[in-house]
Amino acid sequence: MMALLPALAWYLFIACLVYLSSIVLIFTSMWVVAVRENRLRGQEGRLEDYATLLSSPFTVPVSIVAPAYNEEVCVAAAVRSLVNLQYPEYEVIVVNDGSTDGTLARLRDEFQLEPTGTFYRKTLPSLDITQIYRSRREPRLVVVDKNNGGKADALNCGINLSRYRYVCCVDGDTVYESDALLKGMRLINHDPAMAIGVTSQISLHRHPEQATRVGNRMRVDRHLLMMFQMFDYLRAFVASRLAWSRGNYMLCAVGAFALWRRDVLVELGGFSKNFTCEDIEFTFRVHEHFRSTGKPYRVYSLAEPVGVTEGPDTIRALVSQRARWQRVITESVWHYRRMLLNRKYGTVGMIGMPYYVLAEVLAPVFQLLALISIPLAASAGLLRIEDVVRILLILAFGGALFTNLALLLQERSTRRFAARDLPYIILLGPFELLLYRPVIFYAQFKGAIDFLRRDRRWNKFQRNRRK
Amino acid sequence: MPLGILTPLLVAAALLWALVGLFVLVDRARYDAHTTRLDRARKELARTNPSLEEHARDVARRIGPTAFQQLVLEGLPHDVETALARQVRARAGEDRLRRRADGSESGGVWRRIEALQVLASSAAADAYPALDTAVRSGNPQLAVAAIRMLTMLGGREAAVVLIKALRDGAYSRARLAAAIDRLPALPADLLTPLFESAEPPARFWGARLAGRFSAREWTPTVRRLLDDGSPLVRRGAVEALAAVGDAGDRELLLARLADATAFVRAHAARALAASADLSRAQSSDENVAAALVTLLADREWIVRASARRALRTIGKPAIAPLVRAMSHADRFAANSAAEVLYSSGAITELARQVLVAPTSAFEATPILQRYMAVAGAHLAQALLSGFTDSERVTLMRYLDARTATA
Numbered sequence: 001m002m003a004l005l006p007a008l009a010w011y012l013f014i015a016c017l018v019y020l021s022s023i024v025l026i027f028t029s030m031w032v033v034a035v036r037e038n039r040l041r042g043q044e045g046r047l048e049d050y051a052t053l054l055s056s057p058f059t060v061p062v063s064i065v066a067p068a069y070n071e072e073v074c075v076a077a078a079v080r081s082l083v084n085l086q087y088p089e090y091e092v093i094v095v096n097d098g099s100t101d102g103t104l105a106r107l108r109d110e111f112q113l114e115p116t117g118t119f120y121r122k123t124l125p126s127l128d129i130t131q132i133y134r135s136r137r138e139p140r141l142v143v144v145d146k147n148n149g150g151k152a153d154a155l156n157c158g159i160n161l162s163r164y165r166y167v168c169c170v171d172g173d174t175v176y177e178s179d180a181l182l183k184g185m186r187l188i189n190h191d192p193a194m195a196i197g198v199t200s201q202i203s204l205h206r207h208p209e210q211a212t213r214v215g216n217r218m219r220v221d222r223h224l225l226m227m228f229q230m231f232d233y234l235r236a237f238v239a240s241r242l243a244w245s246r247g248n249y250m251l252c253a254v255g256a257f258a259l260w261r262r263d264v265l266v267e268l269g270g271f272s273k274n275f276t277c278e279d280i281e282f283t284f285r286v287h288e289h290f291r292s293t294g295k296p297y298r299v300y301s302l303a304e305p306v307g308v309t310e311g312p313d314t315i316r317a318l319v320s321q322r323a324r325w326q327r328v329i330t331e332s333v334w335h336y337r338r339m340l341l342n343r344k345y346g347t348v349g350m351i352g353m354p355y356y357v358l359a360e361v362l363a364p365v366f367q368l369l370a371l372i373s374i375p376l377a378a379s380a381g382l383l384r385i386e387d388v389v390r391i392l393l394i395l396a397f398g399g400a401l402f403t404n405l406a407l408l409l410q411e412r413s414t415r416r417f418a419a420r421d422l423p424y425i426i427l428l429g430p431f432e433l434l435l436y437r438p439v440i441f442y443a444q445f446k447g448a449i450d451f452l453r454r455d456r457r458w459n460k461f462q463r464n465r466r467k
Numbered sequence: 468m469p470l471g472i473l474t475p476l477l478v479a480a481a482l483l484w485a486l487v488g489l490f491v492l493v494d495r496a497r498y499d500a501h502t503t504r505l506d507r508a509r510k511e512l513a514r515t516n517p518s519l520e521e522h523a524r525d526v527a528r529r530i531g532p533t534a535f536q537q538l539v540l541e542g543l544p545h546d547v548e549t550a551l552a553r554q555v556r557a558r559a560g561e562d563r564l565r566r567r568a569d570g571s572e573s574g575g576v577w578r579r580i581e582a583l584q585v586l587a588s589s590a591a592a593d594a595y596p597a598l599d600t601a602v603r604s605g606n607p608q609l610a611v612a613a614i615r616m617l618t619m620l621g622g623r624e625a626a627v628v629l630i631k632a633l634r635d636g637a638y639s640r641a642r643l644a645a646a647i648d649r650l651p652a653l654p655a656d657l658l659t660p661l662f663e664s665a666e667p668p669a670r671f672w673g674a675r676l677a678g679r680f681s682a683r684e685w686t687p688t689v690r691r692l693l694d695d696g697s698p699l700v701r702r703g704a705v706e707a708l709a710a711v712g713d714a715g716d717r718e719l720l721l722a723r724l725a726d727a728t729a730f731v732r733a734h735a736a737r738a739l740a741a742s743a744d745l746s747r748a749q750s751s752d753e754n755v756a757a758a759l760v761t762l763l764a765d766r767e768w769i770v771r772a773s774a775r776r777a778l779r780t781i782g783k784p785a786i787a788p789l790v791r792a793m794s795h796a797d798r799f800a801a802n803s804a805a806e807v808l809y810s811s812g813a814i815t816e817l818a819r820q821v822l823v824a825p826t827s828a829f830e831a832t833p834i835l836q837r838y839m840a841v842a843g844a845h846l847a848q849a850l851l852s853g854f855t856d857s858e859r860v861t862l863m864r865y866l867d868a869r870t871a872t873a
Contacts, residue, residue: 048615055649056649059641060641115848116806390477401487404487407491408494411495419496
């Protein structure tokens with residue numbers, strides 16, 4: 001038995017090393033692809049004639065659907081940002097999904113809502129509407145009050161009421177920049193035949209309605225947990241997703257900003273209530289449908305941030321959110337496993353799905369193996385404590401290097417952050433491994449267990465406390 | 468275990484992290500310095516100066532086509548932009564710039580766009596063929612840039628390039644149409660290639676642009692297009708006729724309410740609402756409203772929704788036909804009529820009449836009763852929520868009593 005220990009430790013260690021090397025290789029390749037995509041989209045954005053798009057009646061109109069469930073504290077700011085968007089023709093449909101707090105009252109006071117009745121077509125399945133309100137102040141705004149049926153149900157309800165060819169699904173806790181829709185619709189306006197979906201980057205803040213700026217640059221929320229989450233977002237949105245977008249295997253249109261062509265939403269039956277989250281699953285479904293039918297299409301992810309969303313500011317809330325993400329990723333990958341390494345699905349099957357399996361689904365497994373193998377190797381005399389420290393430092397600087405590379409891309413395209421925040425972001429990078437990764441590991445592990453237990457609860461995190 | 472590699476790996480990771488971090492900071496500092504320099508140049512150029520050319524020459528010595536393009540994108544007064552572009556063009560070499568702009572000299576898309584910008588900003592005649600080639604290049608970046616430059620130039624030649632590209636579908640037609648729509652004026656004769664095209668989308672955009680620019684010279688053609696074989700073209704013609712037609716064209720639009728294609732009927736409803744003139748005889752609008760009311764029972768949802776919005780826009784003249792429509796056999800039509808009556812405020816007004824003088828409101832009462840019968844729970848609730856509790860009780864008691872009497 002004692003003789004087996006070093007061998008076991010050795011094999012586990014090698015397995016983790018191989019896994020880590022593949023992840024590093026994947027991230028590096030993605031970053032290289034993202035550099036080109038980032039440059040291209042950045043240059044395009046600068047060349048775009050937004051004034052023309054903004055003033056033209058020929059610019060493609062959009063219906064915005066914003067589900068809200070217990071968003072009393074930030075719903076007014078979020079909806080205000082939506083009705084003040086710069087775009088020639090759009091409507092905002094806020095769906096109050098049976099909130100138990102004062103969400104509806106807040107909206108009623110802020111936007112002077114009056115009840116109305118609208119006969120609408122129930123194209124997609126959704127629970128019954130209690131009342132429809134129109135705003136006396138904002139002619140673009142419609143508020144729907146319905147029984148609680150979850151986010152997918154609320155989105156389907158909003159889509160049923162939407163009038164335009166494109167639907168922008170947003171969150172009721174996100175404050176949007178005034179040019180969010182213009183930026184998002186840019187590529188669709190140029191190629192409405194091919195572009196069926198667009199998603200974009202979202203920034204984080206404890207209190208999105210209080211996010212501050214210096215000129216046109218954003219001040220980061222220096223709360224430690226917020227900073228580390230921002231690193232995650234930077235790497236995911238700026239590095240990975242731009243590469244996915246370039247290869248047309250963008251497998252995750254974020255719930256906070258996803259533009260879809262309405263006929264695609266209807267044809268595919270809308271958002272599904274059978275999954276924990278609706279956004280990732282629907283993106284998988286879109287790819288599955290178009291790849292299997294051989295219809296040409298594009299789903300884009302843009303480099304420009306379009307709004308600020310609320311990030312959890314307690315470890316408990318963060319774990320709850322990330323466990324849900326892990327669960328839904330695993331659910332979607334499992335449900336669409338037929339696409340994995342299937343050449344029929346092109347880049348989605350050959351790159352996107354293997355990426356999800358390796359970097360997301362298997363991550364908690366290998367992290368657990370690493371946690372077991374390193375002490376095991378140390379106790380078997382294969383690793384000295386100095387070696388363990390050196391390995392951890394390599395991982396810390398390696399992770400921080402990828403954050404810096406993503407930051408560099410962001411800098412090259414939008415120069416989003418205030419100059420005085422840059423050194424703070426850079427210097428904080430190496431601490432992520434020690435202070436943040438263990439929490440994420442726990443959350444991912446919990447998410448994987450929840451998946452195995454077939455837990456489908458949303459587990460919405462408690463809103464951050466306001467002063 | 469070969470752990471000797473750990474130290475070099477650690478040093479490499481830390482070094483790379485530090486180097487990239489440093490590069491980010493230096494890059495931002497350089498960018499800010501560059502922006503400041505450009506700002507200074509812009510301010511220098513914007514100053515009222517009798518010798519603008521001399522000034523531009525001086526600035527052009529410090530900037531190339533790349534920085535020039537950046538200045539233009541961030542905004543320069545027109546005369547300054549032209550003067551500076553001429554100087555940049557002279558310094559960069561006319562022939563070289565032209566070759567680069569039309570793509571005969573390699574240098575990549577972005578270099579080509581920069582060269583095009585210099586040519587376009589200097590208002591050179593040779594800019595138009597190069598911009599035309601760029602729009603038709605099939606390269607989205609090049610086409611976007613060229614369309615923006617043509618919009619900026621805005622003259623007849625620019626319009627010709629844009630319209631021909633629209634006719635040929637050289638790029639997203641909606642985007643090209645948006646660029647044309649932005650032009651300060653559009654001589655009507657320039658639309659000829661669109662109307663003469665064999666392609667329905669070209670004729671569709673021809674009609675829509677004629678409507679946008681109120682090009683009445685094309686009204687007879689637009690009328691003819693109402694009978695075009697393509698539903699897309701008929702839709703465009705319907706929209707355009709609301710803008711360039713006259714009172715007599717209402718009959719033509721009314722005829723389109725019976726079009727075989729749903730979206731043509733929907734657009735005809737919208738066009739009729741847009742052309743409704745409340746200053747004219749009310750009877751005319753009543754006829755339109757009566758025709759629109761029939762669409763509330765259309766087999767297509769899109770047409771019903773469009774008719775509902777159109778009736779809401781028409782307002783008062785639509786009330787009588789809507790009241791009649793509440794007795795429609797199709798319950799969707801009856802419900803939609805109730806909704807429009809509510810949203811136009813007519814039903815609330817009738818309810819107030821009943822409350823003020825219940826005995827003399829003979830006409831109002833049956834209408835209100837009909838409304839309560841066909842509106843459904845939400846609309847009924849919406850009406851009642853506009854009154855106080857006691858008013859609500861009175862109203863309901865009166866309506867019930869009348870029903871019982873009847």
